[in-house]
Amino acid sequence: xxxxxxxxxxxxxxxxxKGINLEVKAGEVHAIMGPxxxxxxxxxxxxxxxxxxxxxxxxxxxxxxxxxxLSPEDRAxxxxxxxxxxxxxxxxxxxxxxxxxxxxxxxxxxxxxxLSSVEFLKMLKSKAKLVEIETDMLSRSVNxxxxxxxxxxxxxxxxxxxxxxxxxxxxxxxxxxxxxxRIVAEGVNKLKSPDNAFVVITHYQRLLNYIIxxxxxxxxxxxIVTSGGKELAFKLEELGYDWVEQLADNK
Amino acid sequence: MENEEILEKISDSEYKYxxxxxxxxxxxxxxxxxxxxxFISAKKEEPxxxxxxxxxxxxxxxxxxxxxxANVHYPPINYQDIIFYSAPKNAKKLNSIDDLDPEIKKTYxxxxxxxxxxxxxxxxxxxxxxxxxxxxTTYKEKLGELGIIFCSMSEAVQLHxxxxxxxxxxxxxxxxxxxxxxxxxxxxxxxFVYIPKGVRCPMELSTYFRINAANTGQFERTLIIADEGxxxxxxxxxxxxxxxxxxLHAAVVELIALDNAEVKYSTVQNWYPGDKEGKGGVYNxxxxxxxxxxxxxxxxxxxxxxxxxxxxYPGVILKGDNSIGEFYSVAMTNNxxxxxxxxxxxxxxxxxxxxxxxKGISAGHGNNSYRGLVKVTKNADNVRNYSQCDSLLMGDxxxxxxxxxxxxxxxxxxxEHEATxxxxxxxxxxxxxxxxxxxxxxxxxxVNGYAKEVLNQLPMEFAVEAQKLLAISLEGSVG
Numbered sequence: 001x002x003x004x005x006x007x008x009x010x011x012x013x014x015x016x017x018k019g020i021n022l023e024v025k026a027g028e029v030h031a032i033m034g035p036x037x038x039x040x041x042x043x044x045x046x047x048x049x050x051x052x053x054x055x056x057x058x059x060x061x062x063x064x065x066x067x068x069x070l071s072p073e074d075r076a077x078x079x080x081x082x083x084x085x086x087x088x089x090x091x092x093x094x095x096x097x098x099x100x101x102x103x104x105x106x107x108x109x110x111x112x113x114x115l116s117s118v119e120f121l122k123m124l125k126s127k128a129k130l131v132e133i134e135t136d137m138l139s140r141s142v143n144x145x146x147x148x149x150x151x152x153x154x155x156x157x158x159x160x161x162x163x164x165x166x167x168x169x170x171x172x173x174x175x176x177x178x179x180x181x182r183i184v185a186e187g188v189n190k191l192k193s194p195d196n197a198f199v200v201i202t203h204y205q206r207l208l209n210y211i212i213x214x215x216x217x218x219x220x221x222x223x224i225v226t227s228g229g230k231e232l233a234f235k236l237e238e239l240g241y242d243w244v245e246q247l248a249d250n251k
Numbered sequence: 252m253e254n255e256e257i258l259e260k261i262s263d264s265e266y267k268y269x270x271x272x273x274x275x276x277x278x279x280x281x282x283x284x285x286x287x288x289x290f291i292s293a294k295k296e297e298p299x300x301x302x303x304x305x306x307x308x309x310x311x312x313x314x315x316x317x318x319x320x321a322n323v324h325y326p327p328i329n330y331q332d333i334i335f336y337s338a339p340k341n342a343k344k345l346n347s348i349d350d351l352d353p354e355i356k357k358t359y360x361x362x363x364x365x366x367x368x369x370x371x372x373x374x375x376x377x378x379x380x381x382x383x384x385x386x387x388t389t390y391k392e393k394l395g396e397l398g399i400i401f402c403s404m405s406e407a408v409q410l411h412x413x414x415x416x417x418x419x420x421x422x423x424x425x426x427x428x429x430x431x432x433x434x435x436x437x438x439x440x441x442x443f444v445y446i447p448k449g450v451r452c453p454m455e456l457s458t459y460f461r462i463n464a465a466n467t468g469q470f471e472r473t474l475i476i477a478d479e480g481x482x483x484x485x486x487x488x489x490x491x492x493x494x495x496x497x498x499l500h501a502a503v504v505e506l507i508a509l510d511n512a513e514v515k516y517s518t519v520q521n522w523y524p525g526d527k528e529g530k531g532g533v534y535n536x537x538x539x540x541x542x543x544x545x546x547x548x549x550x551x552x553x554x555x556x557x558x559x560x561x562x563x564y565p566g567v568i569l570k571g572d573n574s575i576g577e578f579y580s581v582a583m584t585n586n587x588x589x590x591x592x593x594x595x596x597x598x599x600x601x602x603x604x605x606x607x608x609x610k611g612i613s614a615g616h617g618n619n620s621y622r623g624l625v626k627v628t629k630n631a632d633n634v635r636n637y638s639q640c641d642s643l644l645m646g647d648x649x650x651x652x653x654x655x656x657x658x659x660x661x662x663x664x665x666x667e668h669e670a671t672x673x674x675x676x677x678x679x680x681x682x683x684x685x686x687x688x689x690x691x692x693x694x695x696x697x698v699n700g701y702a703k704e705v706l707n708q709l710p711m712e713f714a715v716e717a718q719k720l721l722a723i724s725l726e727g728s729v730g
Contacts (some may be wrong), residue, residue: 009636024711033591048681048685049684049685051677051680051681071683071684072684072685072686072691073687073688073689075685075689076684076685076686077687081685084682084685087682088676088678088679088682089699090679090683090696090697090700091673091681091698091701092697092699092701093696093699093700094700097696097700098686098688098696099686100681101688101692101696102686102687102688105687105688105689105692106687109687128318141700162686169287227547
């Protein structure tokens with residue numbers, strides 16, 4: 001589904017990604033771990049098409065298309081979802097209204113008939129249950145007055161509603177307590193299917209106890225220095241990021 | 252003591268479509284003299300008292316100086332270069348809506364204007380449209396049964412002179428300010444509404460329903476009276492972009508709510524704002540004021556997206572005890588538009604309340620100022636006022652300013668003022684885009700959320716059109 005080849009990118013003239021290679025197939029869960037400044041969030045931003053990031057080399061093929069040529073909106077409509085590390089607040093716009101607009105634009109792009117209000121409400125209720133969100137919270141402005149945990153849960157709720165093919169979770173676990181973590185992870189696990197894929201970016205191994213990855217990649221200084229199965233996460237926890245830097249130096 | 256300033260022709264030729272140099276017999280020559288006033292009054296066949304009032308105003312105007320304190324800038328106006336009276340021209344009538352310029356039709360459709368109204372706006376010959384004739388006729392009958400008077404100002408001066416003599420100028424006296432005085436001298440036409448005691452007007456009144464509503468011209472004068480215990484809701488303007496060959500619009504609107512009455516006045520203004528470089532465009536210098544007697548209520552709601560310059564302070568004199576005044580406004584300035592607008596709430600009675608919600612949106616090179624006055628006189632006990640002025644800046648070349656004035660002479664008053672300034676951050680835009688929402692739809696969503704509190708005050712159909720109007724007016728402003 002996603003093919004990243006030798007991706008190099010810079011922001012404000014500083015090169016952050018220095019040659020990323022990654023293959024993600026449908027049905028897979030990939031974890032990307034790494035110390036602060038390794039480029040984890042930059043990778044997420046570049047894939048989502050955030051302004052200010054310049055790709056200097058390499059390519060990204062998504063579902064056979066050149067992803068880097070698509071606008072951020074089109075990437076979203078093609079089925080890419082980014083769960084933000086720091087979700088913004090949008091005063092005056094209810095979550096319900098927000099998602100209605102998003103879903104309607106995606107369906108139009110794909111040539112699908114719009115959802116009726118009844119169908120939309122039904123979907124809203126069932127997905128809200130998935131992440132244990134009260135429906136009356138949805139009529140409040142997006143993320144306004146939400147706690148950190150509620151914001152992250154709202155991201156997963158939106159994920160559930162948008163039904164993407166490739167979901168990128170950017171440090172979704174940061175700032176979450178154990179209960180919030182459990183709810184978020186359970187939500188993701190329920191949404192996993194053979195037709196979609198997840199790229200879970202995290203600093204800590206803890207989340208991966210709940211969302212079991214098929215592959216773990218360790219990022220250091222803009223490059224993936226090692227990859228493995230889920231046991232790699234435990235090894236990393238045990239040995240710390242110093243070990244990773246050693247690996248990188250040895251390379 | 253004539254005005255000596257010289258006009259620079261600002262409007263470009265594209266804007267002056269339909270203008271002809273042949274003076275029809277029904278138009279006054281350019282310029283303003285006492286003869287012009289007499290000409291206007293004679294043409295309208297006005298009673299003596301009306302002519303005298305006009306002349307009084309004109310003579311006073313000659314002694315006045317045009318005010319320059321507003322935060323708006325424009326080249327000097329040459330009052331001798333304006334035609335102060337032209338008879339309602341028989342505008343070229345279309346035979347059907349299909350004959351309308353497709354671009355204009357597209358705008359009407361995007362705004363969601365009902366087809367019946369589109370016919371009216373486009374000037375489709377009335378007898379060619381059965382709907383609008385029958386709708387307006389049923390309307391007139393219904394109002395007549397209730398004793399409600401709703402007609403043009405010109406008709407009112409002839410048919411109801413006693414009401415005009417009693418109330419005209421009672422809220423905005425002829426010497427109030429430079430533009431109101433000018434209006435008093437040369438006002439062309441407008442609406443007159445009288446609601447009898449205890450009557451609740453059953454429908455929203457708007458100029459649309461006055462068939463054969465003439466081009467009210469640039470000096471519109473409206474007077475609305477709600478007698479004791481009456482209720483009326485009046486809509487002025489429309490979302491459709493309005494062009495006019497006259498640049499200066501100096502209207503005066505007076506509202507009177509007698510004891511226990513309520514008047515709701517809503518405006519959606521989309522006069523030609525000038526081109527993208529700021530050339531041309533209407534100057535909307537308006538004086539609007541209402542007076543509330545005991546237990547009366549009055550609210551002004553405005554959505555101002557057009558005009559090159561908007562200068563107005565719809566206000567309420569809360570004369571009677573327990574009266575309530577409200578002001579809700581969304582004022583948008585894009586490209587090179589300027590606005591200096593706000594309200595004046597004057598608390599004279601005891602236990603009076605006022606509420607002010609002003610939402611400014613600045614985009615492009617627009618310059619938007621809120622100017623508000625909350626005045627509490629010495630004997631006005633237990634006054635409560637709440638004001639909220641918000642500014643939304645889109646881009647980094649526009650301006651937003653706030654000039655709140657509080658003149659409180661009674662120590663029991665409770666006055667609250669909140670102000671916020673915000674912009675649509677890049678982070679919010681990216682968040683929307685990452686959910687597949689296009690930039691334009693994201694702006695529309697956000698702006699509507701921002702303006703919601705004001706739009707909710709409008710009658711529903713108007714609110715839906717106003718929402719679309721905001722989105723359309725902001726097109727191309729972000730990025």
